[in-house]
Amino acid sequence: MLAPKRSFDEIYPLKEDYKRFDQRNTSFSRALKETGKIVEFGGDEYRAKKINQGMPGFGIVEYSFNRAAGLYEYPPDTSDTQGNAYYSWQSIGYVTKPPGVSRWEGSSEEAAAIITKVAKYFGAADVGFTRLDKRWFFTHSRYGKELVFEDVVEGYVTKDKAVFPESHKYCIAITVPMEYEEFMHAPTQLEVATNMGYSRMHLLAGQLSEFIRGLGWHATPLGNDSAASVPIAIQAGLGHVGRHGRLITWSRGPLVRIMKVFTDLPLPQSEMADEGIIEFCEACEKCAKQCPSQAIPYGPRTYEAVCLANNPGALKWYGDEDACLRYWNEVGSACSVCFRVCNFTKEEGWIHDVVKWFIKNIPQLNGLWIWSDDLLGYGKMKDPAKYWE
Ligand code: SF4
Numbered sequence: 204m205l206a207p208k209r210s211f212d213e214i215y216p217l218k219e220d221y222k223r224f225d226q227r228n229t230s231f232s233r234a235l236k237e238t239g240k241i242v243e244f245g246g247d248e249y250r251a252k253k254i255n256q257g258m259p260g261f262g263i264v265e266y267s268f269n270r271a272a273g274l275y276e277y278p279p280d281t282s283d284t285q286g287n288a289y290y291s292w293q294s295i296g297y298v299t300k301p302p303g304v305s306r307w308e309g310s311s312e313e314a315a316a317i318i319t320k321v322a323k324y325f326g327a328a329d330v331g332f333t334r335l336d337k338r339w340f341f342t343h344s345r346y347g348k349e350l351v352f353e354d355v356v357e358g359y360v361t362k363d364k365a366v367f368p369e370s371h372k373y374c375i376a377i378t379v380p381m382e383y384e385e386f387m388h389a390p391t392q393l394e395v396a397t398n399m400g401y402s403r404m405h406l407l408a409g410q411l412s413e414f415i416r417g418l419g420w421h422a423t424p425l426g427n428d429s430a431a432s433v434p435i436a437i438q439a440g441l442g443h444v445g446r447h448g449r450l451i452t453w454s455r456g457p458l459v460r461i462m463k464v465f466t467d468l469p470l471p472q473s474e475m476a477d478e479g480i481i482e483f484c485e486a487c488e489k490c491a492k493q494c495p496s497q498a499i500p501y502g503p504r505t506y507e508a509v510c511l512a513n514n515p516g517a518l519k520w521y522g523d524e525d526a527c528l529r530y531w532n533e534v535g536s537a538c539s540v541c542f543r544v545c546n547f548t549k550e551e552g553w554i555h556d557v558v559k560w561f562i563k564n565i566p567q568l569n570g571l572w573i574w575s576d577d578l579l580g581y582g583k584m585k586d587p588a589k590y591w592e
């Protein structure tokens with residue numbers, strides 16, 4: 204008989220003194236406070252210098268391609284998604300339930316089936332369900348807004364605070380796909396898939412939230428703002444967190460971005476994803492070896508932070524986010540080498556499915572897959588000059 208699946212808290216125990224994280228401590232937020240910019244490499248002067256150096260993957264075409272992939276509407280001079288544009292915490296009014304019609308009712312399983320179908324049509328890779336867990340919510344946003352929970356029907360965001368509705372206790376965690384080919388060009392500007400993922404998330408957040416509102420319920424969509432995405436995605440059964448700190452899914456490896464929509468529409472709790480990913484990462488240190496800034500740790504998971512941008516007290520691998528961001532500004536892109544080299548970053552195919560079966564079921568063979576990954580040349584950067592051929 205199969206052993207019952209372990210719970211989130213069994214796989215990822217927290218210390219008793221674990222606290223909600225203040226997003227003002229992230230490397231991005233501190234850079235914003237210190238320099239007025241989250242990253243240096245997006246500035247006009249920086250880009251002009253890079254383009255004029257004539258480096259492959261950093262030409263005007265690649266910069267333009269990358270920026271255009273990330274087309275989403277935020278207020279000027281900010282990348283704050285919290286409650287903004289299609290991430291609005293209130294009805295946009297685009298989809299409404301006609302007056303005189305009862306709101307949609309059904310079992311939580313029926314609701315989950317409909318939401319999954321709709322979200323996948325709108326571009327989701329995978330969809331999972333979990334419950335509101337306040338442990339993952341930031342105390343304050345990057346822009347200093349306090350996040351409080353209140354008994355309101357719809358949340359709202361003001362200049363000073365974000366009011367999250369207590370009644371939105373059901374969470375839809377969604378991954379959106381990022382493409383393999385473009386990631387193979389990291390760390391150049393041809394890694395456009397990250398920005399493309401953010402555009403997809405933005406549209407999907409609005410579409411799915413308005414769909415739920417059209418049924419007569421309420422929705423609070425979140426991008427990277429307001430709550431940490433990775434633990435929520437794990438609780439919703441979408442995958443596990445790897446050594447590089449990214450969510451690794453069995454379907455697409457780390458090539459996903461994560462968004463979440465909270466709602467008062469009752470939804471079920473998904474099962475945890477199959478185990479095997481953490482055990483694989485324990486044996487594999489490829490991302491740690493290849494990280495240009497040596498920001499990814501070696502050795503086992505710990506509870507200890509390595510920089511101010513970490514929130515200690517959870518059993519996981521803590522990356523040096525400050526070193527990572529310094530490298531971004533040096534190389535001129537969001538790097539993404541750890542995504543590119545990860546053993547779980549693979550194109551679809553039955554051979555990779557067979558290997559994944561072994562990783563789940565016969566971890567004693569993990570060393571063989573780690574050895575053969577390097578031997579077969581997986582994770583090597585592709586020549587940016589050839590991308591346009
Ligand atoms: S993005 Fe680059 S620098 Fe940052 S952790 Fe990944 S490999 Fe290292």
Ligand code: SF4
Binds near residue numbers: 448545
């Ligand atoms: S490269 Fe290896 S150690 Fe790093 S996240 Fe991927 S599988 Fe885990």
